[in-house]
Amino acid sequence: METSAPQRKRAAAVLVVALLALLASAVYGAGALDAFDLSRFASPGAESGRAGEVLWEEFGTGAPNVVLLARAADGDVDSVDSVAAGRALTAELAGYPGVVGVRSYWTDGAPTLRGEGGASALVLAHVPGDATEVRARVLPGLTEAFSREGGALAVDVGGSDELFRQAAGLARGDFLTAEAIVLPGLLVLLLLLYRRTVAALLTLGVGVLSVVATLALLRVVAGFTEVSTFAANLTLVMGIGLAVDYCLFVMTRFREESAAGASIEDAVRAATARAGRTVLFSAGTVAVSLSVLLLFPFPFLRSFAYAGILVPVTAGLGAVMVLPAALRLWGRRVVRATTQSTGEGRWHRVVTGVMRRPVLTGGLALVVVLLLASPFLGVRFGVPDERALPAGAPARVVTESIGEAFDVEESDALQVVTTAMEPGDDLAAYAAALSMVDGVAQVDSAAGRFVAGARVGEGDPGRAHGASTWLSVVPGSERLDADGPGLVAEVRAVGAPFAVLVGGYPAELADFRDAMLDRLPLVLLLILAATVLILFLMTGSVLIPVKATVLNLLSLAVMFGALVWVFQDGHLAGVIGFTPQGSFEPSIPILMFCVAYGLSMDYEVFLLSRIKEEWDRTGDNIAAVARGVQRSAPLVTMAAAILALTFAVYATGDVVFLQMLGVGMALAVLVDATLIRGVLMPALMRLTGRANWWAPGPLRRLHARIGLRE
Template sequence: MSLLARWCHRHRLAVVLAWAGLLVALGAAVGAAGSDFGNSPTAQNTDSAKATALLRKGAGSAAGKSGRIVWRVENGTVTDSAAEQPMADAVKEIETAPGVTSVSSPFTATGARQISRDGTTAYATVSFEEDVSDAQVAQVKQLATARESAALHIALNGQAFTVNPEPNPVADAMGIALAFVVLLFVFRALWVAVLPIMTAIVGVGGSAIAVMLLSHLVTLSDTTLTLGSLIGLGVGIDYALFIVNRHRTNLMAGMGVGESIAKSLDTSGRAVIFAGLTVVVALLGMLTLNVGIINGMAVGAAVTVVLTVLAAITLLPALLGLIGPRILSRRQRRAQAGPRAQDASGAGTGLWGRWAGRVQARPKTFGLVALVVLAALALPTLTLRLGAADDGNLPATSTNRQAYDMIAKGFGSGFNGPLVLAVDAPTAADKAAAAALARTIERVDGVAGVSAAPMDDGQNVGVISVVPTTSPQSAETSRLIDRLRSDVIPPAEQGTSMKVYVGGPTAGNDDFASVLLGKLPLFVLVIAALGFLLLTVAFRSLLIPAVGALLNILSIGVAFGAIVVVFQYGFGASLLGLGAAGPIESFVPVLVVGIMFGLSMDYQVFLVSRMREEWARTGDNQRAVRVGQAETGKVIAVAATIMVCVFGSFVFGGMRVISEFGVSLAVAVALDALLVRMIVVPALMHLCGRANWWLPRSLDRALPRVSVEGPAEEPARWAGPGHEPETAGIGR
């Protein structure tokens, strides 16, 4: 690492220009190729996936998008000439618009059901060609809304007309501004506040462009960019801060700028690389789930972390070289002659040194209280319900939300998410059984209405549309889906060759949630095992990695508890403009597990690596834990504060799924840094004594040797109870 640091320092202007050239080249490539994001979370081999496949088979080709045009009058009915005439004209124009295959109008004999019983609400369903362009959809929107007036309110929803909220640049700016204020307030030096943010922005900007190009090769959701920005800004600023903080310490100890940069990269730079590796491993662990959209988001986030780490170990040293001693405040430059004062114990005399002493004095009390608080905050996780929030949780100004509310008021909440039963009925007896099934479903609790078009003799695939009495995101709707699959459909299929599958967007989201929830425990175990292995290699210990893995799981529980309370229970969600109470988006917990596990490991690496460095020097566990906690407490607290600012700013970005990430990660990072790393970990390490550093000799020889804090003395090794620690390269 020192060689890389010295090279970047000597060629600092070339390194800065190379990064600028890279951004320009990537930007030009995106300008030519664009992006290709998609939003279709599906789970294979589920009932809803089979329903979709059967319906496509029956149609003879892949079906295109469809959407609803909904209109409502406050006075009179939609069949009055003042409302019917303009909407009938609009429907005729839309029927001949490019990209449109058909329009089901309520002003026909077969469309009477598309007018509400009170006559105030009606809708038309527009079906598009499979390859319809955005411009063609926009033209239909314009034709539909052109007739809106004070007496006739028009809104649109459905897959074709769904408008995904755009990433809010204000959220990014707010997080960056708060991070700048925190850094400036704590370190009282302008460049300390500027350089970490500048490095993170370059890393995130480059990764965003790279992810846009990657979207042509991998299935990526359009939330991947916002998610990458959320993660990249947090870890990018933190990683740069750790290096800058070590560089400042070296300068205050009397080192020259070039020597200090090399030393900082050879110590904190190594820790940054290892910490970034743990985040990448945790993110790529999501590939074990084998879900296309999750795989894509994991790869996109991993690319972001890799580029922020590269910026921290190449661009940052070059910038530090350009800045020179001005990274210190004027007062520090005047007092640069000697190292910072330390007390006799080796720990700083400041706030964190005193706190480390208190934890050492009463480890059982502090550790137990912190664990109880964390367990209580994680308790709501036991009621976690996955699903997909429906349009009823969108802002009231959204056309999708307005259409949802009009449909719910005119036809009932369940009409916003009907269940689509795909029927495979090859024989006449099967067709009769399908008709009987439709009549049976009408009497099932939770069903508001059923419609089934009769099948002709040459038609083997039929559709039964079931309208629930409850909204798409309701738990009652999920229970209705289960009831149909387990209690209603199997008896109807007995004695026939008929096969019936429950599909549609509502059932698809429900199946996707069930698949992910079933795989979540295995995913947690996989990344916990990977994290345990990485920490074992880094710290030559079994106890520290085991404790770290268990505490990381507890931090993840706190993250889940936060989103359950805010989004599922609804406490504070409406005040924050995040919609009403509803299920948690299916893929959010999976991504939170990967992200939070990696971030927790970061803090564990930065904390314990300093403890291990002191253990290697003295062989005194109590001193090592106290000094490590005292000397890393400030920078970990500042780093966590920055992450909370960045993550918290995304809560107000206008995207519910991103807000879920923001709330869960902000709460979990704050408590992980302050309770887990600054109380629980030191307390347990004080109680365990030299057993913290025990590793069987055979395993020690088998594992590769990785120096997280750079070249140092061989650490003391505890051979077990009754044995003094063996040392190599340190005095006894």
């Protein structure tokens, strides 16, 4: 039957509501980037955070997060002109709104603040507040006001917050650039795939709706909790990619039903019932995979969880509600005059050949996968530094200049604080012991300045009052770069005559890493268990979810192997345009694991839905695998190519974190959709035979009761 007038009216109403939602979301979501927050690598409630709170409450200061690198025009920071200019610069910074705790070489006299050769010196300061307050509201004006050339001193602004402020700005630019590249590129690909303009526009339209609606919803979320600006980047690539994937699946099924002689209305119903069920399974799997990021107590990672839940929901609803309504109205303009056969095509022949020799073909594919994954055995985890920015970025240039001229990290000093000091406690002995820790260049305290256990300078009485005092433990660059977390642990292990808290930027990074690694086993267990449960509800099988999990982990191993080979070891650095750091900051691989795992399951769901459909119809395992792959593999391959394109755009960006996400995810989806699903999966399905569909009696009865069906 054709679509009736009432049905057309209902379809038109759905499209009107969708259009209004798109317009409202576009208006409201336009301010989303401004509503998002900037985040620090910090663990709420950690020792480093408590130390910072005590330092602020008791002394009104904090760890330096603003650094001015001053270079003397005459090459001597001790000349009369340089000293006068340096003291004036220090006073000017101390008077800048929102700045506290200012000290410099000219006011403090610390040799660690004087560069090698005496041509440069540092001014350090603390700007209190969260990352958004510091980076978005204070630093832009401060950086402009204090960056200067000419005069007795040339000044550049750096520091940890300035580094990440510039990284966030570059990421925002990458987001806008990606939008300008991805949308036209996808439209061209969809036109080549569909050969119908209406089909391409409808698919891309659902993708745009998903992105815009998610950004608007994220802005709502930002009204209640912190949402990182980097969530926008994930929203773009996943929103477009998943929406296109889901629409491809529904559209392909609609065309198949139409080619088989079904009317427009019947084809829409069949496509929505069968492909729609698969889309909802896939959306649920992706959402679950990313929702586990909520278990981490870090706003940065939780922001990706919010985006990872909202994107598949908006994309899935667009594919099963908006697209079917559009097909009811314009289905005739979507159906091609001739439709590719779903019989024994190229993929059927490939899969049949694989299953003829499953041990040989599967074994060879496994060897290739393991070889590609092998670099991951050499992975090293570290902390982020200036190399996350492109060469030439102002904050990176400042940091590198400081590293060349100063052999200690005064701006990265550990802050040791206490509110429990009693008369008679030997503060000097404790400070001396801290200065003996391997890699510590200097310790400043109220009892004096200590180097290698000896007192070399006067103490600062402002560092103590009543039962409270604080010490600065200044690390050497070499030790901090080689093993920052180890240095923090050794400082904390030094026996103190009173209870102490150790803070500062290196301690914040160490606490962040430790808290993340502590939660990691639980996160991995939950993501694996949840996706196994979803696949069981879909298939009623015990073995298939387990095999899917193993294949997913192999796919992820290839991704991580490539990341180590490219970004840690530096291969292709000149091609992509980045500076290898020699290690990974662990939060990015964890994020990529969750995203890639969800997307891998996305393709698994697509394939299994068609294979199970054939199995239920024929009861022939080999035929079901071959026909199911033939029906779904062309779609999965095209979907993977489109999703890889959306991720690969970020490989051309300026921030290493986003380049890693782009390269790693693009490779993961391509390998997963071809080598893993095209060779290893059918080989395993052939070897396990009818056992693929087995489940013990109690689980069979459970699936009969609660299993998800059309």
